[in-house]
Amino acid sequence: MWERATALPLLAHPLSLPSPAAGNYPFTLSSISSGGGATALLRVPPLASSFSSSSGREVWLNPKFNQQQRSPNPPHGRHDYLDRSVDMAALLADLSRSTTADELHAVMSPFLPSFSSSSRRPPLSLRFMLSLLSREPDYRRSLALLDWMLDAAGYPPSVVAYNVVLRNAARAGDFPLAAGLLHEMRSPSRSISPDHFTYSTLLSALSRSKLLDAALSLLPLMEEDSICPDLVLFSTLISLALKLGDHSKALALFSRLRAAGIAPDLVAYNSLLAALARAGLLRDARRLLADMDSAGIPPDTVSYSTLLAALVARRRFLEALTLFNEMRSPIRRLPLDLPICNIMIDAYGQMDMAREADRLFWSMRQLGVSPCIVTYNTMIRVYGDAELFGEAVHLFRLMQRQNIEQNVVTYNTMIQIYGKTLEHEKAGNLLQEMQRRRIQPNAVTFSTVISIWARAGKLDRAAKLFQQIRDSGVEIDPVLYQTMIVIYERAGLVGHARRLLNDLREPHDLSKDTAIRILAGAGRIEEAAWLFRRTEVKEMDAFRSMIDLFARNKKHKNVVEVYERMREVGYFLDSEMIATVLNAYGKLQEFEKAAAVYSEMEEEGCVFSDRVHFQMLSLLGMKRDFEGVERLMEKLSGDPDVDKKELHLVAASVYERANKLDDAARIVGRIMNRRSSFSNA
DNA sequence: TTAGGGTTAG
Numbered sequence: 001m002w003e004r005a006t007a008l009p010l011l012a013h014p015l016s017l018p019s020p021a022a023g024n025y026p027f028t029l030s031s032i033s034s035g036g037g038a039t040a041l042l043r044v045p046p047l048a049s050s051f052s053s054s055s056g057r058e059v060w061l062n063p064k065f066n067q068q069q070r071s072p073n074p075p076h077g078r079h080d081y082l083d084r085s086v087d088m089a090a091l092l093a094d095l096s097r098s099t100t101a102d103e104l105h106a107v108m109s110p111f112l113p114s115f116s117s118s119s120r121r122p123p124l125s126l127r128f129m130l131s132l133l134s135r136e137p138d139y140r141r142s143l144a145l146l147d148w149m150l151d152a153a154g155y156p157p158s159v160v161a162y163n164v165v166l167r168n169a170a171r172a173g174d175f176p177l178a179a180g181l182l183h184e185m186r187s188p189s190r191s192i193s194p195d196h197f198t199y200s201t202l203l204s205a206l207s208r209s210k211l212l213d214a215a216l217s218l219l220p221l222m223e224e225d226s227i228c229p230d231l232v233l234f235s236t237l238i239s240l241a242l243k244l245g246d247h248s249k250a251l252a253l254f255s256r257l258r259a260a261g262i263a264p265d266l267v268a269y270n271s272l273l274a275a276l277a278r279a280g281l282l283r284d285a286r287r288l289l290a291d292m293d294s295a296g297i298p299p300d301t302v303s304y305s306t307l308l309a310a311l312v313a314r315r316r317f318l319e320a321l322t323l324f325n326e327m328r329s330p331i332r333r334l335p336l337d338l339p340i341c342n343i344m345i346d347a348y349g350q351m352d353m354a355r356e357a358d359r360l361f362w363s364m365r366q367l368g369v370s371p372c373i374v375t376y377n378t379m380i381r382v383y384g385d386a387e388l389f390g391e392a393v394h395l396f397r398l399m400q401r402q403n404i405e406q407n408v409v410t411y412n413t414m415i416q417i418y419g420k421t422l423e424h425e426k427a428g429n430l431l432q433e434m435q436r437r438r439i440q441p442n443a444v445t446f447s448t449v450i451s452i453w454a455r456a457g458k459l460d461r462a463a464k465l466f467q468q469i470r471d472s473g474v475e476i477d478p479v480l481y482q483t484m485i486v487i488y489e490r491a492g493l494v495g496h497a498r499r500l501l502n503d504l505r506e507p508h509d510l511s512k513d514t515a516i517r518i519l520a521g522a523g524r525i526e527e528a529a530w531l532f533r534r535t536e537v538k539e540m541d542a543f544r545s546m547i548d549l550f551a552r553n554k555k556h557k558n559v560v561e562v563y564e565r566m567r568e569v570g571y572f573l574d575s576e577m578i579a580t581v582l583n584a585y586g587k588l589q590e591f592e593k594a595a596a597v598y599s600e601m602e603e604e605g606c607v608f609s610d611r612v613h614f615q616m617l618s619l620l621g622m623k624r625d626f627e628g629v630e631r632l633m634e635k636l637s638g639d640p641d642v643d644k645k646e647l648h649l650v651a652a653s654v655y656e657r658a659n660k661l662d663d664a665a666r667i668v669g670r671i672m673n674r675r676s677s678f679s680n681a
Numbered sequence: 682t683t684a685g686g687g688t689t690a691g
Contacts, residue, residue, distance in 0.1 A: 230683085
């Protein structure tokens with residue numbers, strides 16, 4: 001429950017100042033000059049120097065202007081606040097930039113009793129004081145002043161006064177106080193309605209502190225107070241939900257935004273794209289791009305990179321390439337920026353298009369984009385995956401020669417590459433080198449090195465390193481210890497493995513399926529495969545992770561091996577897995593088998609995602625069975641579930657890759673026809 | 682008076 005907090009005393013160290021007896025004010029009105037109007041010059045005498053850094057200061061006031069307006073022609077180029085009442089307020093405002101709340105309060109406190117409670121609104125000077133106190137580290141003293149204003153001086157409660165105090169409590173992360181104030185406002189004794197500002201400040205502060213549920217709990221209160229959240233608030237909440245990985249909340253919030261009649265802007269749309277992508281609703285995301293066009297907010301580079309990253313993460317490269325071409329096509333002509341270069345270099349690498357990745361990497365500067373550490377790390381990995389080991393090493397050392405920052409990811413990537421080249425000594429050297437350079441190895445580094453050494457037959461060294469890690473108190477994460485356990489088991493040291501589990505207080509009967517999932521998920525291919533082959537796998541997730549692992553590593557034969565084992569057990573695959581298997585058969589040039597899987601699964605009543613159909617289409621193209629391509633296209637054109645635009649794009653790219661440009665153009669023509677008939681309708 | 686989006690390693 002929220003609680004009203006105790007306020008700190010207004011003045012931590014009371015200062016003694018002259019009493020405000022007549023004529024003893026700490027400043028004087030010294031002259032009135034002219035110009036366009038009455039401008040008053042206040043001279044702050046040395047008497048007041050205890051709250052001013054200089055021994056005397058000048059403050060210009062123009063009574064013609066309303067309070068808090070800035071003077072159009074500030075004398076001496078100064079910007080001073082102006083107040084019609086020409087009272088202390090202006091001076092306070094000016095001094096507030098160089099004076100502490102304590103000093104100001106010391107100046108003001110003698111006057112406090114003289115403030116009349118009969119007026120409806122506290123004078124500006126008091127309001128300044130409140131605002132200033134609330135900005136101090138001891139922001140709770142603003143609460144004391146608020147209490148004094150309401151209770152002692154008897155001013156009526158005001159939303160603004162509460163908001164000032166609440167804002168700074170919220171900014172300071174003091175949510176019990178902030179929410180306490182909110183409830184106090186709404187209580188019968190105060191009975192003032194929190195306004196839009198009250199909720200905005202509180203909600204955005206809660207969001208900054210990642211307190212999504214607390215923020216959401218305020219929405220019903222807002223509704224009671226008839227305050228509708230605005231675009232800013234909604235998009236803050238949506239992005240927070242996304243950051244916390246709760247895409248369904250993000251989607252729900254977006255629906256509420258729409259229901260409230262708020263038109264999303266580009267960023268809100270991009271957040272929605274991210275939410276859809278994370279929910280795996282890529283088709284909806286793809287459609288949203290078109291919706292954005294109709295809404296007059298065409299997608300930008302970020303929109304595309306959001307979708308691209310999601311497609312790449314799901315290994316849907318064909319669609320990713322199509323999308324990338326689309327963003328660079330004459331219709332869009334969107335510029336490339338750093339993240340999208342990073343995404344594409346990564347994607348090209350995974351697509352076995354290292355040459356394209358390389359070209360993009362080295363042309364970035366011409367595109368006006370400076371590669372960052374992520375770019376370098378990705379490019380090194382792509383070189384390694386393409387077995388361009390010389391290039392990988394060269395780039396790694398080039399970074400050092402050019403003093404480009406390297407981090408633990410850089411080293412982990414490079415160590416992994418030395419694992420591939422079976423240079424376990426060099427892997428070990430890099431481990432030492434990074435430690436010399438004060439780049440802390442992490443669990444990834446250790447499990448990689450241990451795995452490399454074990455594979456090189458250096459079991460002793462691996463075990464010794466593992467022991468060192470344990471002794472050092474570094475947390476042993478599941479991948480690290482599963483790696484070590486499999487190493488022991490492979491070496492026939494079952495006792496060691498059991499003891500390890502025992503020491504780590506892990507149950508010995510931790511299922512092998514789980515172990516497989518952990519190792520496969522981490523890309524520990526040797527260890528996962530070894531375990532997979534000697535385990536009677538039951539869990540679908542274990543199979544899935546193995547298919548993913550082998551697919552990621554382009555071990556197409558092994559993908560098929562997992563598939564066949566699943567069929568033996570009697571499992572049906574989901575769409576994603578079928579597409580992966582089809583792709584593997586394609587890479588193995590086993591088109592007949594692929595076609596058999598496709599029709600068999602269809603007969604079994606599997607509902608395919610578009611991706612499966614498109615994969616099959618692409619296989620037929622690779623097989624140069626263009627009659628088959630046309631037949632399948634015809635069939636899919638009549639399927640209401642298939643996205644027609646996407647279908648045509650895929651078909652066009654199938655013909656393009658087969659170098660049948662006329663056919664590709666014919667298909668593209670169909671897209672254009674569809675488009676024009678759509679716009680005519 | 683308030684604000685939001687996409688990228689790297691086991």
